[in-house]
Structure formats: structure tokens, C-alpha cells
Amino acid sequence: MNILKILNNNVAVTHDKMGQEIIVMGKGIAYQKKVGDSLDQQSIDKIYSLSNKDAFVKFQELLSEIPIDYFEVADQIINYAKLTLGKKLNESIYISLSDHIFSTISRYKEGISLRNALLWDIKRFYADEFQIGLKALQFIKESFDIQFPEDEAGFLALHIVNAETPQETQDIYRVTKIIQEISDIVRYFFQMEFDEQSVAFFRFVTHLKFFAQRLISGNLHESESDTDLLDVIKEKHPNSYQCVGKIETYIKNNYQYNLTNEEKLYLTVHIQRVVHKTNS
Structure with missing residues (x-):
């Protein structure tokens, strides 16, 4: 291994056996050396090979x-x-x-x-x-x-x-914030604390993660689900649907987005499950 570039006394760039550039790290590995000099392979503690x-x-x-x-x-x-x-x-x-x-x-x-x-x-x-x-x-x-x-x-x-995930750290903060906001709306609406160990809560949060990721990326649903099915769910779970109405208003006012019938349908179902599990 010959040195292609010296980053500091402990780090250098070289080629591996396949001819790919790699970064090698080791105490004093490049000390008093110059480009073209050979590296003592026994002094290498860590090798980094990033494909990107x-x-x-x-x-x-x-x-x-x-x-x-x-x-x-x-x-x-x-x-x-x-x-x-x-x-x-x-x-x-x-x-x-x-x-x-x-x-x-x-x-x-x-x-x-x-x-x-x-x-x-x-x-x-x-x-x-x-x-x-x-x-x-x-x-x-x-x-x-x-x-x-x-x-x-x-x-x-x-x-x-x-x-x-492929998201930026800033996006992770925004996703977490949206999950927090929607969760707070549900908690305050039903005056309850979640059973955070339940499968229902895990599914609820997972659904919110994907929704939040779509919201901040702009990759949101365009299609509308069957209105009749939403009417059935709305009649069956009126309180959960009313809670979704609060969420819908909040998202519209703060993120300038109108929930589709499909999103309202799934939110109602997930909220109903997590509330039912917590109360039981």
C-alpha cells in the first residue's frame, strides 16, 4: 500500500487490492511520510471504504x-x-x-x-x-x-x-415534531395517556411516521378512497372521527394540506385502536 494522500499523522488515503481508494487509520501511520511512501500494514487499526x-x-x-x-x-x-x-x-x-x-x-x-x-x-x-x-x-x-x-x-x-432512512437529520426533527403534535391532539381530545407498550400504539406511531414523511417530502396521496367506507367508519367510531377532524384542521392551518378521505379513514381506524387498547 502506497500513500495517495496524507490527511494527518494518523490518517492516509491509499488503494486496496482491488484498486479502490480507501482511508486507513492508525496511530502515527503517516508520521514523517510523504505521498508515494509505503504504509506499514501492521500499523493500520481501521480501514474505511465508502462507496458514495x-x-x-x-x-x-x-x-x-x-x-x-x-x-x-x-x-x-x-x-x-x-x-x-x-x-x-x-x-x-x-x-x-x-x-x-x-x-x-x-x-x-x-x-x-x-x-x-x-x-x-x-x-x-x-x-x-x-x-x-x-x-x-x-x-x-x-x-x-x-x-x-x-x-x-x-x-x-x-x-x-x-x-x-435516506432523510436528512432536519427532516427527522420535523417528522418527530409532527408525530408529537398529532399525538398530543389525540391525547388531549380523549383526556388519556397512551399505553406505549401496546402493539396498537406502535402501529399508530408507525402510521404517523409515514404520514409525516410524506407530508414534509410533498409525496402525499392524490387518490380518494371509497366515500361510502369512510361514512361507515365515521358512523361506527364517531369520537375517533371527530378527533381526526381536529387533526385535519391543525394540519391545514399549519402545513397547508387537506387530508384526503383515505388519510382520514386510516387515521380514524388507528386512533380507535389505540384509544380502545389504552382504555381497556
């Missing part, structure tokens, strides 16, 4: 700007998340998570801390990812001797959520 070319370039830029320690703890968190969730994560998380940890710790050293306004909802709607966020706080404590509050676990959890 744009992400690969951004990752190189970030590696040249921040210390290796932040990437190491981010990698530890990402591997734990993959193992826990049993799924692949978008490659962009290596960039976003490393940068986030670096920025958060930099703010901490300046005496600046941020409150997470969505913490309660992140705990409810992204429970698995939040548990990973809590574990991530342990990794950060072990590496930097800094103990962050649960607010930071929530921020870290959203990076995991973002890596599970």
Missing part, C-alpha cells in the same frame, strides 16, 4: 480537521448500533456522528450546553435508538471523561434514526 464518492470526499475533509479520537468513538457507537439494531446504516453517519461529537465536546469546553426540546418524544417514538444514545454516552465518558445528560443521548439517537 461525495461522502468519501467529505469524510477525508473531516478527517483532516479533527482528531482521530472522535472518529474512534463514533465508530464504536456505529458498530454497537448496527449490532443492536441488526441492520445496515447509511455511510453518511461516519461523517455526521463524528462531526456532531466533536462539535458537542467543543461547545462543552466553552461552557455551552443545548437542551433537547424533543427528548420526551424521542424516548417514546425512537426507543431503541434512544437506548443506543444512552450507551453512546458511556462510550464518550470512557473516551473523553465527560458525562453528558440525556439530552445528548436524544441528539445522538436522531443521528442513528437518520442513518436508518
